[in-house]
Amino acid sequence: MARVYNFNAGPAALPLPVLEKAQAEMLDIAGSGMSVMELSHRSKDFQAIIDAAEAGVRKLLGVSDDYAVLFMQGGASLQFASIPMNLRRPGKSADFVDTGSWASKAIKEAKVTGGVNVVWSGKEESYMRTPKPEELNFSADAEYVHICSNETIGGIRFPEFPKTNVPLIADMSSEIMSRAIDVNQFGMIYAGAQKNIGPSGLALVIIRKDLIERTPENVPIFLRYKTHADEGSLYNTPNTWGIYIVKLITDWMESIGGIAGMQKINEGKAGKLYSVLDSSNFWKAPADKASRSIMNVVWRLPSEELEAKFVSEAKNAGMIGLKGHRSVGGIRASIYNAVPVEAIDALIAFMKDFESKNG
Ligand SMILES: *Cc1c(COP(=O)(O)O)cnc(C)c1O
Numbered sequence: 001m002a003r004v005y006n007f008n009a010g011p012a013a014l015p016l017p018v019l020e021k022a023q024a025e026m027l028d029i030a031g032s033g034m035s036v037m038e039l040s041h042r043s044k045d046f047q048a049i050i051d052a053a054e055a056g057v058r059k060l061l062g063v064s065d066d067y068a069v070l071f072m073q074g075g076a077s078l079q080f081a082s083i084p085m086n087l088r089r090p091g092k093s094a095d096f097v098d099t100g101s102w103a104s105k106a107i108k109e110a111k112v113t114g115g116v117n118v119v120w121s122g123k124e125e126s127y128m129r130t131p132k133p134e135e136l137n138f139s140a141d142a143e144y145v146h147i148c149s150n151e152t153i154g155g156i157r158f159p160e161f162p163k164t165n166v167p168l169i170a171d172m173s174s175e176i177m178s179r180a181i182d183v184n185q186f187g188m189i190y191a192g193a194q195k196n197i198g199p200s201g202l203a204l205v206i207i208r209k210d211l212i213e214r215t216p217e218n219v220p221i222f223l224r225y226k227t228h229a230d231e232g233s234l235y236n237t238p239n240t241w242g243i244y245i246v247k248l249i250t251d252w253m254e255s256i257g258g259i260a261g262m263q264k265i266n267e268g269k270a271g272k273l274y275s276v277l278d279s280s281n282f283w284k285a286p287a288d289k290a291s292r293s294i295m296n297v298v299w300r301l302p303s304e305e306l307e308a309k310f311v312s313e314a315k316n317a318g319m320i321g322l323k324g325h326r327s328v329g330g331i332r333a334s335i336y337n338a339v340p341v342e343a344i345d346a347l348i349a350f351m352k353d354f355e356s357k358n359g
Contacts, residue, residue: 002318003016004319004320005318005320005339005343005346006320006321006339006343007320007321007332007333007339007347008320009152009153009174009195009321009325009332010152010174010192010194011194011200012194012336012339013336014198014199014245014249014338015249015338018245018248018252018338022245022248029045030045032045036240036241036244037241039240041234041237041238046240049240049244050071050233050238052247053243053246053250054071054233056246056249056250056251056254057204057246059250059258060177060250060254060258061181061206062183063183063206064183066184066209066210067183067206068205068212068225068229069204069205069206070204070206070207071233071238071239071242071246072202072203072233073201073202073203073239074203075194075201075203076102076173076191076203077105077109078203079171079190079205080105080106080171081109081113082225083146083188083190084109084113084114084116085215085216085219085223086214086225087143087144087167087187087188087214087215088110088113088115088143089214090216092114092142093114093115093139093143094110094116094142094143094144094145095117095138095144095166096116096117096118096119096145096146096147097119097120097121097131097136097146097147097148097162098118098121098122098123099122099131099147099156099158100153100154100156101325102152102153102171103148107146117139119138119139120135127151127156128286128287128288128291129156130156130157130158131162138166142166143167144166144167144169144188145162145164145166145168145169146169146171147161147162147168147169148170149161149172149175150173150175150293151174151293152173152295152296152325152334153298153325153332154328155287155293155296155297156287156291156292156293157291157293157294157295158291161181167187167188167211168185168187169186169187169188169189169190170186170188170189170190171190171191172189173190173191173195174195174196174293174296174334174336175295176189176197176204177196177253177259177337178196178262178263178294178295178336179263179267179294180260180263186206187208187211188205188208188211189206190203190204191203191204193245195295195334195336196295196336196337197249198242198245198246199239199241201239201242202238202239202246204246207225212225212226212229222235222236253337262337265337266294266335267294269294269335269339269341270292270293270335272344272345273297273347274292277297280355282302282355282358282359283300283301283351284299285297285299286299286300286330295334295335296332296335297334298328299330299331300329300330300331301331307324307329307330310322310354313350314347314350317350319346319347321333333347
């Protein structure tokens with residue numbers, strides 16, 4: 001069996017111990033004589049799994065009883081539509097910070113159904129940084145403030161989150177559980193699972209319970225947060241497999257020291273990689289240093305030809321997923337929680353060799 005070093009942006013690497021555990025339980029979970037995918041979502045066995053997944057998320061992130069933890073479908077992208085429908089009441093508007101591709105997509109979707117104020121945009125600067133707190137002037141009457149805490153394509157993140165008087169909502173798809181956060185700073189956090197905490201087809205939503213009551217009458221029942229909160233994420237058939245993998249991942253994270261342990265490893269991985277990028281003019285990491293993501297590391301080589309050569313030779317050396325997003329080009333290494341330190345070390349050795357031959 002040959003496993004590659006996987007730098008895919010999403011779906012992305014999963015922890016090997018999690019895959020092995022899922023493999024071992026594939027044909028018979030908890031003595032049920034069935035795979036998890038064959039269990040009824042109304043069964044006691046599945047209830048134990050979803051309860052454990054929720055408990056794992058709550059423990060790792062320190063989520064209090066003031067918040068609901070929901071497992072939803074439609075990815076982070078459906079949240080772009082359902083957040084404004086639920087939390088921006090008729091005739092009102094919400095504030096958005098435009099830090100890149102994903103923030104822009106959330107803005108575009110929110111505009112379909114109502115008022116949007118873009119209070120800051122990095123577009124003119126090619127999305128090279130997140131704003132400083134003093135650059136943000138929020139509207140007095142906004143229903144909430146929306147940010148993308150880590151821009152997966154541009155490779156930038158908020159080092160600290162803005163302070164707001166109204167609920168702060170963050171798309172954390174590409175960094176959820178990668179660093180310590182204070183959930184109480186947010187009205188809502190959401191994430192597609194497939195970057196850091198599971199497979200595709202599942203979105204994690206952590207929402208303050210009072211906000212769940214805000215939804216206007218005209219929102220379809222399925223799209224209301226209350227529907228899913230009242231039914232413990234079992235209003236309809238959820239992604240049972242995805243929820244099971246989230247449970248295994250939270251167990252795995254606990255075993256390596258929780259989010260504090262994870263953050264330390266992640267900062268070590270990113271720090272190593274950025275120090276190589278900073279060590280020579282052959283590489284150019286465009287993101288502003290203060291805004292650098294520790295999950296998605298983006299850089300350029302002297303020419304597009306060299307970039308293509310880099311990606312293809314890396315692939316031959318067992319390192320995949322290094323091509324930058326098609327909208328920005330260049331190289332991107334997505335180094336999520338499940339990407340081991342050895343993958344970074346292999347990448348760095350490859351980079352040094354590549355530079356000595358092509359620099
Ligand atoms: C991948 C990603 C999304 C889209 O997630 P889907 O689950 O595919 O809808 C949204 N926001 C960010 C920051 C992402 O990285």
